[in-house]
Structures are given as structure tokens and as C-alpha cells.
Amino acid sequence: MDAQFLDLLAQKYDSEEKVVTEIINLEAISHLPKGTEHFVSDLHGEFQAFQHVLRNGSGTVKEKIRDLFRETWTENEINDFAALVYYPEEKLQLVKGDLSNKQSLNQWYRQTIEHLIKLISYASSKYTRSKLRKALPEQFVYIIEELLYKNETINKESYYEEIYRQIISLGQADKLIVGLAYTTQRLVVDHLHVVGDIYDRGPDPDKIMDTLIHHHSVDIQWGNHDVLWIGAFAGSLVCLANIIRICARYDNLDIIEDVYGINLRPLLNLAEKYYEDNPAFRPKLQADHTLSEQEILQITKIHQAIAMIQFKLEIPIIKRRPYFNMSDRLLLEKVDYDRNEITLGGKTYPLENTCFATVNPQQPEQLLEEEQQVMEKLLFSVQHSEKLARHMKFLMKKGSLYLKYNGNLLIHGCIPLDEEGNMEEMQIEDKTYSGRQLLDVFESHLRYAFAHPEETGDLSTDMVWYIWTGECSSLFGKREMTTFERYFIKDKEAHKERKNPYYRLRENEEICRNILLEFDLDPDHGHIINGHTPVKEIRGEDPIKANGKMIVIDGGFSKAYQSTTGIAGYTLLYNSFGMQLVAHQKFNSKEDVLCNGTDVLSVKRLVDKELERKKVRETNVGEKLLRKISNLKDLLEYRYMH
Numbered sequence: 001m002d003a004q005f006l007d008l009l010a011q012k013y014d015s016e017e018k019v020v021t022e023i024i025n026l027e028a029i030s031h032l033p034k035g036t037e038h039f040v041s042d043l044h045g046e047f048q049a050f051q052h053v054l055r056n057g058s059g060t061v062k063e064k065i066r067d068l069f070r071e072t073w074t075e076n077e078i079n080d081f082a083a084l085v086y087y088p089e090e091k092l093q094l095v096k097g098d099l100s101n102k103q104s105l106n107q108w109y110r111q112t113i114e115h116l117i118k119l120i121s122y123a124s125s126k127y128t129r130s131k132l133r134k135a136l137p138e139q140f141v142y143i144i145e146e147l148l149y150k151n152e153t154i155n156k157e158s159y160y161e162e163i164y165r166q167i168i169s170l171g172q173a174d175k176l177i178v179g180l181a182y183t184t185q186r187l188v189v190d191h192l193h194v195v196g197d198i199y200d201r202g203p204d205p206d207k208i209m210d211t212l213i214h215h216h217s218v219d220i221q222w223g224n225h226d227v228l229w230i231g232a233f234a235g236s237l238v239c240l241a242n243i244i245r246i247c248a249r250y251d252n253l254d255i256i257e258d259v260y261g262i263n264l265r266p267l268l269n270l271a272e273k274y275y276e277d278n279p280a281f282r283p284k285l286q287a288d289h290t291l292s293e294q295e296i297l298q299i300t301k302i303h304q305a306i307a308m309i310q311f312k313l314e315i316p317i318i319k320r321r322p323y324f325n326m327s328d329r330l331l332l333e334k335v336d337y338d339r340n341e342i343t344l345g346g347k348t349y350p351l352e353n354t355c356f357a358t359v360n361p362q363q364p365e366q367l368l369e370e371e372q373q374v375m376e377k378l379l380f381s382v383q384h385s386e387k388l389a390r391h392m393k394f395l396m397k398k399g400s401l402y403l404k405y406n407g408n409l410l411i412h413g414c415i416p417l418d419e420e421g422n423m424e425e426m427q428i429e430d431k432t433y434s435g436r437q438l439l440d441v442f443e444s445h446l447r448y449a450f451a452h453p454e455e456t457g458d459l460s461t462d463m464v465w466y467i468w469t470g471e472c473s474s475l476f477g478k479r480e481m482t483t484f485e486r487y488f489i490k491d492k493e494a495h496k497e498r499k500n501p502y503y504r505l506r507e508n509e510e511i512c513r514n515i516l517l518e519f520d521l522d523p524d525h526g527h528i529i530n531g532h533t534p535v536k537e538i539r540g541e542d543p544i545k546a547n548g549k550m551i552v553i554d555g556g557f558s559k560a561y562q563s564t565t566g567i568a569g570y571t572l573l574y575n576s577f578g579m580q581l582v583a584h585q586k587f588n589s590k591e592d593v594l595c596n597g598t599d600v601l602s603v604k605r606l607v608d609k610e611l612e613r614k615k616v617r618e619t620n621v622g623e624k625l626l627r628k629i630s631n632l633k634d635l636l637e638y639r640y641m642h
């Protein structure tokens, strides 16, 4: 070990006792059972449903309550207490409404605090005291620790009773209960993985981002929709056109205007000038959002204006990057403007609901001066939105294209494969890449583009768009995105998006083992954890594939997909005993949980069972601990043992 490094380490551990204490501490921690990992994906702006899954730890909170109180409580009492742990502020209000008499309220406080302390003590049994302390509400640490580590041998009954009495009479019960509830939520899940697609379709991706920013331990594997937002912020005009188009299509322009403060006025002016009503561009209305005819018309016009800008902007990129292999997608060039039809793959289709008022058939890629200006203003506004900057920086800091974690491979979309199951090759400039190397190249371009928002037409910025929609992208996983066809061609045949062979081949264990090997993971123990494609349980599709090597957890938080999946999302739990897949039923509302105790039923399926309880030392975190222990042992020898 390098003497200089050890000297530096000795500054922190400046006595033999300190070194020894730390070694003992770390060794002990490394023998504790591993913490619970929680995997979610495809949140698509559904903040309420996400909150619920997060707060109930995919059923873990209720499981712990059951373990403790099943003998003495009814199902109703269990549900009631669970609702308090999930939504303490709201539940407190309800309870206070029910218990108007002060004495019964105080009695309820007294019991509830005791129950919560019991629950915390149980939920933290696999953590060190120091870790638990960090999870406690700061202002009450001392009191809670007194109650937690109650010394049963000495008769301190009146001492503990006095603590309860004082908390209540000093008006601190509500605050303490809220704090304890959040501590419980935090303890049941040690680490959260978001396997992509926070943005688009649903109404509140920004609130999800804020929740993640405040989460104690999280990582993100970018989804194709997240990358689209990163691309817009990084200066890609075509990504920017896409995010606005999708927001218009799903009646979510509030996110752009009100949440991120981006001025849509110039775009609206342009839209009013060139576009009329058009059935193909009317927004899909959000359930609880009522719009006037006038507003619907405005959105319909904006939707057309931005879609046409998008189609134009795609052309020069496809032309300057021949290795993107997207010449099939030069759609505005393929349109026969006189006959109003298009020929694709040898077949001619009539076009309907067209809105080509700003297109010059001789030069369809050309933006009108006004369109150009609108895009410049939008980009300026996007890149100067303080809130968007905060959210995008967080996505970059905690995110990556894929992640190797505790032996598993986490990836939103796919590992591009050819028909035979080999890693699919892509040429970029004059080099060819595949497999892990290709993903690493994608990621380095994305990071470069983000670090250089002033460069807008460079390869890295174009590459971010490619990751959204290109045939070899590990996030898109399809051969083409038929947005144009879905707007303008009636024949559904033209709407088909062919999937990468990966989606067929991932049923095969050998293929999955090969992929794990490609990422230097142990195929006997690792799994691939995927989001992106809704599992159609309704049609008998199984989310657990390839003899358990492949787990697909997109069950559709997104309301738009619930009718095809038949459920409202999967999540995955990985604790020291193994992995469990949880299927969630449709989440109605927080109010429903609070008043009726209905909780999204969680059907668990065992994916894997550890033969022996897995310990911290066998995890990513454990690896770091063991390295630190080894350094400290070197220090001990070098400095203190003579």
C-alpha cells in the first residue's frame, strides 16, 4: 500500500483505538443482512400511484405490521394503522375528526406512538443503531431512542409513562407520529432503483423528480422518454420538438408552461396562423382535467405546429449521419404533395388529416423563418428554466444508461441483438461497436451533449435523439417510430413498429446468460431487470422469463396502458431472502386508502430464494466496506503495530 495514502488515512484515524474501532464496526456491518432494494419503472408522470408504492414499500410496510400485530388486531385495524404509516398527515386529520373527546384522543396518541415505536424497532432490526439514528426525525432522536431501547430490567415504568405524557401535553404528538411514520417508510426500503421513464404521458413527472431528489438512496436507469428531456435541455431542437409534441398530445402543456416556466406564446401565435382544427391532433384528455372547446382547439393547433417542426428537423440529421441508417424516415421528402399520398416499403397510402401549410414540397426540411425563431426562443427558455435545470442535473447525477448492481443488470430498454442473438453492431463515424461497448459510447455522447448545451448540431447532440428513436438504441428497442404514419395514414399496417429481436430472444435463458457475461456478471446468480415494454398479463404474458434470469417490471403505471396490461404495474423487491415480484392492482386514490383502507393488493411471486440469507458483505456496498477494512488493516500494521 502506498505510504503517502496511508499517511493521509492516518490523519483521520490518528490512534490505534480509532483504527481498531472502525475495523470492528465495518466488519460487524458487513455481516448484517443486506438491505432491501426496491425496483420501479415506467412511472410516466403518475405521481400519486408512485407515491403510494413508495410509501407502502410495495407491501413491505403492511407485511411488517402483520408480522407484529396479526394475533391481536383485526384486518381493519391493520389497514387503518397502515394508512397512518403511508399518509400520516391526512390520517391524523381524519382521526381527530372522529375522536372529538380529548381524553380518547390522548389515549389514541399514547397507543399509536407505542405501536409505531414497536414497528420501527422491528423494521430496523437489521440495521446498526447509527444507521437507525440517521433515519429518525432529528428533533426527537433523544426521546425516540429512550423509548426504543427501553430497559426492561429496571423498573422505569413511570419514567417512560412520563415521556409519553409530556409529548402529548406539550402538543408534540402529531409531529412525532408524522416523523415516526416517515422513518418507517424509510427503513423498510434501503435503496430505490428507478428503471426508467419518469417523464411523459402522465401529469406530474416534476413531482416525481422532487420526490426522488429528497429520497435517501436512489439510482436511475434512464428511459427513452427521460433521455428525450435530457436531449432537449442539452440543445437538441428535435428532442425539444418531441417533448412539446408529446405534452400537447397528452394534454400536458401545463408541465411546460406552468411547471417549468417555458413561454409557449410564440409557438401558439405560429400555430394560430397556420393551423385549423384537426381530428388527428386533438389531445388525449387527462381524466380529471376539463378543457373548454377553445382550449382544445388551441392545443390541437400547437400539436400540429410542433409535430411539423419535428418532422422537418429530423431530415438534416438523418442526412448528415448516414450511419444512423434512417433514410426510410425522410418522410416529408417521400410525400406526393399533389396526390396527397406517400409510398412506404413499396406500398402507396393515401394521406389524411394532413397539415402541410408550412411545408415547401421542393425543400420540405426547410423551417419557415417564424418556425426557426420559435424554436430558438423555446430552446433559450428551456435552457434557462431553473427548475428544469435542477431536475435534469439530478437525472445526470443519479442516472446512467445501465447499471450493474449486486450482481444484476438494470436496463430500461434492451441490449440490441441481431436475429441470431449476437450483440448487434452499429457503426458510428468510422468505428463499429456492439454490446456493452456500444452502450458506453451512447452514454459518453449523452454526457458530452449535456456538458455542452451550446453545441446543438454536433454528433453527440444528434446521438441523444438517436437513443430516443434509432434502430440500434438500447432504450428504444424498435426498428422505427411510426409517429408520422399514426397521424396521417389510416391503414394500421403502416403503424407497426418492429421490435428488436431481443424481445423475442430474451425468453431464452442462454441468451440472457450471454448478456450477463457481456457485462462481466455471473450468469448463475445475476438477473436482467427490464422496464419499457408493458407486460400483457391479461393475455397470459409472464413477467418472469428465461427461467428467472429476466424480469420485466413494466406493468403500466401509465394509465394509458392499463387496459392492455390488465394490472397497474409491477415492482420488484430484493431483500436478504431473495427476490419477489409484486403486481399492483389499479390505484384509485389516496382518499380511498385513507377512508376505506383499500390498499393496492400486492400479489407476490417468488422469483428467487437465497439458500442462505444474503449479507452486506456480498453486495456492492459491502465490496466498498471490505476494501476500506483492508486499507485500515494496512494502516494498523504500517503505523501502529511494532
Ligand SMILES: O=P(O)(O)OC[C@H]1O[C@](O)(COP(=O)(O)O)[C@@H](O)[C@@H]1O
Pocket (backbone or CB within 6 Å): 197, 224, 225, 478, 481, 482, 483, 497, 532
Ligand atoms: O401513443 P404514443 O403515446 O404517441 O406513443 C407511441 C410511441 O411511444 C413509444 O412506444 C415509445 O414510448 P415507450 O417507451 O413508453 O414505449 C414508441 O414506440 C411509439 O411510437
Ligand SMILES: [Mn+2]
Pocket (backbone or CB within 6 Å): 197, 223, 224, 225, 412, 532, 533
Ligand atoms: Mn420506455
